[in-house]
Amino acid sequence: MRKVTIPHLMEMKASGRPISMITAYSSWQAAMVQEAGAEVILVGDSLGMVEKGFASTVPVTMDTMIDACAAVSRGASSPFLVGDMPFMSYEVDRAQAVANAGRFIKEAGMDGVKLEGGVERADTVKAIVDAGIAVVGHIGLTPQSATLLGGFRVQGKDLAGAEKLLADGRALQDAGACSIVLECVPAPLAEILTEELSIPTVGIGAGKGCDGQVLVFHDILGLYGDFRPKFVKRYLDGGKVLTEALASYVSDVRERSFPEEGHSFDMDPSVIKELDR
Ligand code: KIV
Ligand code: NA
Numbered sequence: 001m002r003k004v005t006i007p008h009l010m011e012m013k014a015s016g017r018p019i020s021m022i023t024a025y026s027s028w029q030a031a032m033v034q035e036a037g038a039e040v041i042l043v044g045d046s047l048g049m050v051e052k053g054f055a056s057t058v059p060v061t062m063d064t065m066i067d068a069c070a071a072v073s074r075g076a077s078s079p080f081l082v083g084d085m086p087f088m089s090y091e092v093d094r095a096q097a098v099a100n101a102g103r104f105i106k107e108a109g110m111d112g113v114k115l116e117g118g119v120e121r122a123d124t125v126k127a128i129v130d131a132g133i134a135v136v137g138h139i140g141l142t143p144q145s146a147t148l149l150g151g152f153r154v155q156g157k158d159l160a161g162a163e164k165l166l167a168d169g170r171a172l173q174d175a176g177a178c179s180i181v182l183e184c185v186p187a188p189l190a191e192i193l194t195e196e197l198s199i200p201t202v203g204i205g206a207g208k209g210c211d212g213q214v215l216v217f218h219d220i221l222g223l224y225g226d227f228r229p230k231f232v233k234r235y236l237d238g239g240k241v242l243t244e245a246l247a248s249y250v251s252d253v254r255e256r257s258f259p260e261e262g263h264s265f266d267m268d269p270s271v272i273k274e275l276d277r
Contacts, residue, residue, distance in 0.1 A: 021212055050218040069110050098131045154184045183204045185206040
């Protein structure tokens with residue numbers, strides 16, 4: 001597959017071809033997502049939950065993200081690679097936001113960064129874009145500030161919320177964002193925003209009217225416990241399949257049915273005979 005670029009994604013929107021985005025946090029996951037044909041890999045800060053055992057994305061650090069992004073860029077080269085800026089890496093001041101965004105590009109081989117927030121984050125997005133870095137926006141339910149939103153709930157359901165979401169989308173596009181993730185937004189509202197914007201929208205829990213869809217790797221494959229939000233479609237009970245394989249190994253070891261002869265190394269018996277023992 002040829003390298004996916006921003007013009008490629010814009011062209012997909014223009015011609016009505018849906019964009020597939022999947023998260024990945026390691027080289028092997030990235031290689032699988034690339035092989036599956038997704039146009040965009042997101043190294044999400046969801047890594048904190050699905051890979052690191054945190055209860056939210058809030059504790060994820062820059063160094064953790066850079067490490068994961070570098071691994072992903074070693075595993076996949078064709079998809080457009082987006083690194084998620086972690087909580088408090090872009091809110092404090094603009095210079096720090098630009099410098100941190102730069103690390104994703106320079107140190108970790110990402111093609112762009114993603115950060116959460118709309119109108120209130122537009123100046124930061126513009127500063128990062130002005131530095132020559134592609135930015136993907138993220139509005140609707142923004143998990144890093146879920147406390148302020150009153151928890152993990154659908155956003156933009158009432159008139160004020162819907163107007164805020166449309167304003168957020170416009171502000172990000174005006175600031176130079178190349179795409180926007182819409183998380184937990186009513187489908188009709190996501191469709192209106194998608195029609196209005198010239199840049200592609202990528203939905204998660206935002207209905208089929210978006211220009212693309214994104215899901216977390218572990219959610220698609222059933223690798224993250226029993227946690228299953230309404231918007232997730234699980235394509236495999238991976239946790240069960242993998243655990244069964246591991247259990248077969250454990251039982252083989254206990255029964256001494258592994259290793260078999262073919263898994264072992266032999267040597268000249270005369271050497272054993274001459275051993276002084
Ligand atoms: O961190 C993440 O995986 C995300 C996607 C769910 C959009 O932000
Ligand atoms: Na995220």
